Amino acid sequence: MTCDHLSRLLALLVIFCAAQTASMVQGARDFEKKASKLLQEEPENPKCFAGGRKDFTCFWEEDEERAGSLDQYSFTYNYQNENSSRCPLRIVPAAGGKRLFVCHLNRTQMFVQMDIQVHREEMLIHNRSLFIELVFLLDPPGNVTVSSTGQQGQLSVGWVPPPLKYMEDSMMYEVIYAPVDRHVGQVEVARASSELILRGLQSGTKYKVQVRVKLDGMSYNGYWSAWSDPVFMETLPSELDPLIMSLTLIISFIFILLCLTMLLSHHRFLIKKIWPTIPTPDSKFQGLFTVYGGDFREWLGQTNGGLWLTPALIYSEECPSPLEVLSELSLCPSMASPPLPPKASRALSAVRKEDVKTELDEREPLERGDSAPTDGWRPTPHDHWLMERLRAHHQHQVPRSQLSLLESQDAYVTLSTNNQGEDGLLDDTFEEAVPLEVLFASRKTVLCESHSDLGSVQQSSGSGRLSSQSSFEYPNQAWTAKGPLYTYMAVADSGVSMDYSPMSRADDIGKVVIYANEYKNEIPAHRRPFLSRQYPVHDEG
Amino acid sequence: MLQKTGRGLLALLLIVLEWTRPGLPSPLRPICDLRVLNHFIKEARDAEVAMKSCREGCSLSESVTVPQTTVDFDVWEKKNALEQAQEVQTGLWLLQQALSLLRTSVTNTALHSHIDNSIRNLLSINAVLRSLNIQEYTPPASAVGLEGTWRASSATDLLQVHVNFLRGKVHLLLSDAQACQQDVS
Numbered sequence: 001m002t003c004d005h006l007s008r009l010l011a012l013l014v015i016f017c018a019a020q021t022a023s024m025v026q027g028a029r030d031f032e033k034k035a036s037k038l039l040q041e042e043p044e045n046p047k048c049f050a051g052g053r054k055d056f057t058c059f060w061e062e063d064e065e066r067a068g069s070l071d072q073y074s075f076t077y078n079y080q081n082e083n084s085s086r087c088p089l090r091i092v093p094a095a096g097g098k099r100l101f102v103c104h105l106n107r108t109q110m111f112v113q114m115d116i117q118v119h120r121e122e123m124l125i126h127n128r129s130l131f132i133e134l135v136f137l138l139d140p141p142g143n144v145t146v147s148s149t150g151q152q153g154q155l156s157v158g159w160v161p162p163p164l165k166y167m168e169d170s171m172m173y174e175v176i177y178a179p180v181d182r183h184v185g186q187v188e189v190a191r192a193s194s195e196l197i198l199r200g201l202q203s204g205t206k207y208k209v210q211v212r213v214k215l216d217g218m219s220y221n222g223y224w225s226a227w228s229d230p231v232f233m234e235t236l237p238s239e240l241d242p243l244i245m246s247l248t249l250i251i252s253f254i255f256i257l258l259c260l261t262m263l264l265s266h267h268r269f270l271i272k273k274i275w276p277t278i279p280t281p282d283s284k285f286q287g288l289f290t291v292y293g294g295d296f297r298e299w300l301g302q303t304n305g306g307l308w309l310t311p312a313l314i315y316s317e318e319c320p321s322p323l324e325v326l327s328e329l330s331l332c333p334s335m336a337s338p339p340l341p342p343k344a345s346r347a348l349s350a351v352r353k354e355d356v357k358t359e360l361d362e363r364e365p366l367e368r369g370d371s372a373p374t375d376g377w378r379p380t381p382h383d384h385w386l387m388e389r390l391r392a393h394h395q396h397q398v399p400r401s402q403l404s405l406l407e408s409q410d411a412y413v414t415l416s417t418n419n420q421g422e423d424g425l426l427d428d429t430f431e432e433a434v435p436l437e438v439l440f441a442s443r444k445t446v447l448c449e450s451h452s453d454l455g456s457v458q459q460s461s462g463s464g465r466l467s468s469q470s471s472f473e474y475p476n477q478a479w480t481a482k483g484p485l486y487t488y489m490a491v492a493d494s495g496v497s498m499d500y501s502p503m504s505r506a507d508d509i510g511k512v513v514i515y516a517n518e519y520k521n522e523i524p525a526h527r528r529p530f531l532s533r534q535y536p537v538h539d540e541g
Numbered sequence: 542m543l544q545k546t547g548r549g550l551l552a553l554l555l556i557v558l559e560w561t562r563p564g565l566p567s568p569l570r571p572i573c574d575l576r577v578l579n580h581f582i583k584e585a586r587d588a589e590v591a592m593k594s595c596r597e598g599c600s601l602s603e604s605v606t607v608p609q610t611t612v613d614f615d616v617w618e619k620k621n622a623l624e625q626a627q628e629v630q631t632g633l634w635l636l637q638q639a640l641s642l643l644r645t646s647v648t649n650t651a652l653h654s655h656i657d658n659s660i661r662n663l664l665s666i667n668a669v670l671r672s673l674n675i676q677e678y679t680p681p682a683s684a685v686g687l688e689g690t691w692r693a694s695s696a697t698d699l700l701q702v703h704v705n706f707l708r709g710k711v712h713l714l715l716s717d718a719q720a721c722q723q724d725v726s
Contacts, residue, residue, distance in 0.1 A: 112612075
């Protein structure tokens with residue numbers, strides 16, 4: 001029996017001691033927190049605070065090295081109109097090699113001035129006068145609860161005020177709340193109450209809420225307490241207002257209908273813009289792609305294109321590639337042709353004449369026939385103007401040095417449109433020219449009878465009959481500098497680099513057919529008919 | 542005929558008297574809102590601040606008896622409501638006397654308004670106490686030798702005591718008033 005009692009007593013004692021120790025440890029921890037807070041906020045020494053109605057603590061800080069022993073210090077205080085008293089001190093070690101000298105009073109008088117003096121070995125080191133009810137530093141509110149109010153974006157926060165009689169109406173609280181992922185929170189103030197409703201919160205978000213307390217400063221005053229432990233609560237998820245949803249659906253439906261109507265009414269335009277038809281030359285070359293699979297040579301052989309003059313004789317095997325040009329200008333007899341540089345004529349004379357003649361004979365009837373439609377041309381004022389322009393252009397723009405290049409290398413391909421003098425013309429010109437299926441006009445008749453004013457005639461056939469003298473390169477730059485009125489064709493040796501620019505009066509004049517089978521052609525993409533000019537050839541050379 | 546007229550006149554008289562019934566003191570509604578007292582405390586503080594900044598013509602001609610403002614909660618709670626009420630009413634009475642004396646001593650006109658305000662506020666507090674059904678108590682005329690009093694020799698001390706008294710004992714009495722407790726519960 002006795003052993004049981006003793007053991008029970010012992011157990012109780014142990015529990016009691018443990019509880020005391022725990023509370024002491026907790027109390028010490030609380031004091032440390034408050035002390036560190038005051039060390040930051042309060043400038044005066046000693047730092048004092050009242051934890052409750054009867055609890056009063058004062059302390060000051062000193063370095064370990066400079067601090068003396070406890071008995072060197074004395075803490076004396078006196079209330080107004082009363083005698084002074086001493087407060088027993090104790091040392092509490094602090095962080096950073098510091099010591100706290102602490103005085104604790106269990107009984108205080110409020111609403112009366114208190115004078116404090118701290119002496120170290122008879123020397124006054126600290127002096128302060130204060131009212132105890134004006135230096136409250138309370139513990140944070142306990143039992144903070146956060147709950148939903150049942151409405152969107154609202155939370156209800158409740159707490160238990162510090163248990164201080166007579167002072168509950170003098171307390172004010174601060175509630176800080178923020179979404180969990182944010183660091184900056186909003187603050188709400190509540191006075192003399194123990195709950196607060198937070199409004200305007202985000203739906204479906206987790207919030208962190210903390211509360212702290214302070215006396216309002218009328219009858220009592222003090223410092224803000226520490227923040228309470230955080231409490232987390234999630235707000236209600238957002239609800240979709242049925243009216244707003246239905247309105248949104250209707251409006252979006254109407255909008256889609258409008259868009260569709262717009263698209264359908266302009267669908268052709270849109271299709272043209274988004275998927276433009278890629279132009280193909282099918283329409284101009286009937287059967288080229290469908291029948292011959294893109295083989296141009298075969299197609300040429302089989303078809304009789306309206307635009308192209310393709311006499312069958314031209315395609316004889318031994319013949320060089322024909323170069324036919326429809327020329328169209330008739331010139332006034334008064335106009336003088338620009339002089340062709342002598343080198344050109346020399347080069348021309350080097351051409352074999354026999355071949356030309358034979359070919360010409362073959363082709364004459366055809367060409368005559370071909371040029372028949374162009375009968376009846378008469379020089380028009382515009383032609384005169386063109387002639388002048390051309391001459392002037394040639395004279396001014398082509399310097400002599402370049403001309404020397406040009407002359408031997410110029411290829412002016414023209415077709416004379418006059419039937420009558422054609423034979424003679426042809427004979428004359430072809431004596432000097434490379435065999436080509438081209439009609440040339442002689443110099444004499446060029447101006448009056450032929451329709452071209454530029455007449456340099458020198459072509460080379462691609463089949464190897466070209467003499468070296470007749471090879472020429474085309475200085476494209478010089479040609480391109482010309483106005484858009486004339487077509488110049490340059491026929492090169494190993495390939496034809498044709499560079500011609502469209503002419504303005506092409507529609508009136510006619511169409512030019514230019515091709516060379518074995519030459520490298522650079523046929524421009526445009527299909528405008530162009531005019532070729534005939535350059536007078538210096539027969540004298 | 543005369544009887545009828547007489548009765549009519551009597552009835553008329555009664556009606557008229559009923560309307561103009563002399564104002565009997567009706568029971569006051571208890572003033573439990575401490576914001577009233579807070580307002581008085583604020584004005585008392587303003588007066589104290591004004592007095593501190595005064596240089597001339599703001600001295601007390603003679604020392605006055607003022608109530609002690611000290612509140613020891615253990616001691617205070619040991620007193621019953623009646624004692625507390627009497628202590629407060631005595632203090633208010635003493636302050637009224639002291640402020641009246643100060644009013645005559647001070648020549649600074651700026652302070653006159655503050656002092657008048659303070660005196661008015663003290664009377665209002667009495668009315669508040671009455672509304673709380675606290676029995677009215679008037680201390681004896683001779684204030685000398687009263688317990689729980691001090692002597693104040695300067696105007697600054699007097700006004701400081703005034704502020705501390707309102708903040709302390711008056712506030713405690715009002716916050717703990719029985720009439721207000723019944724309302725809350």
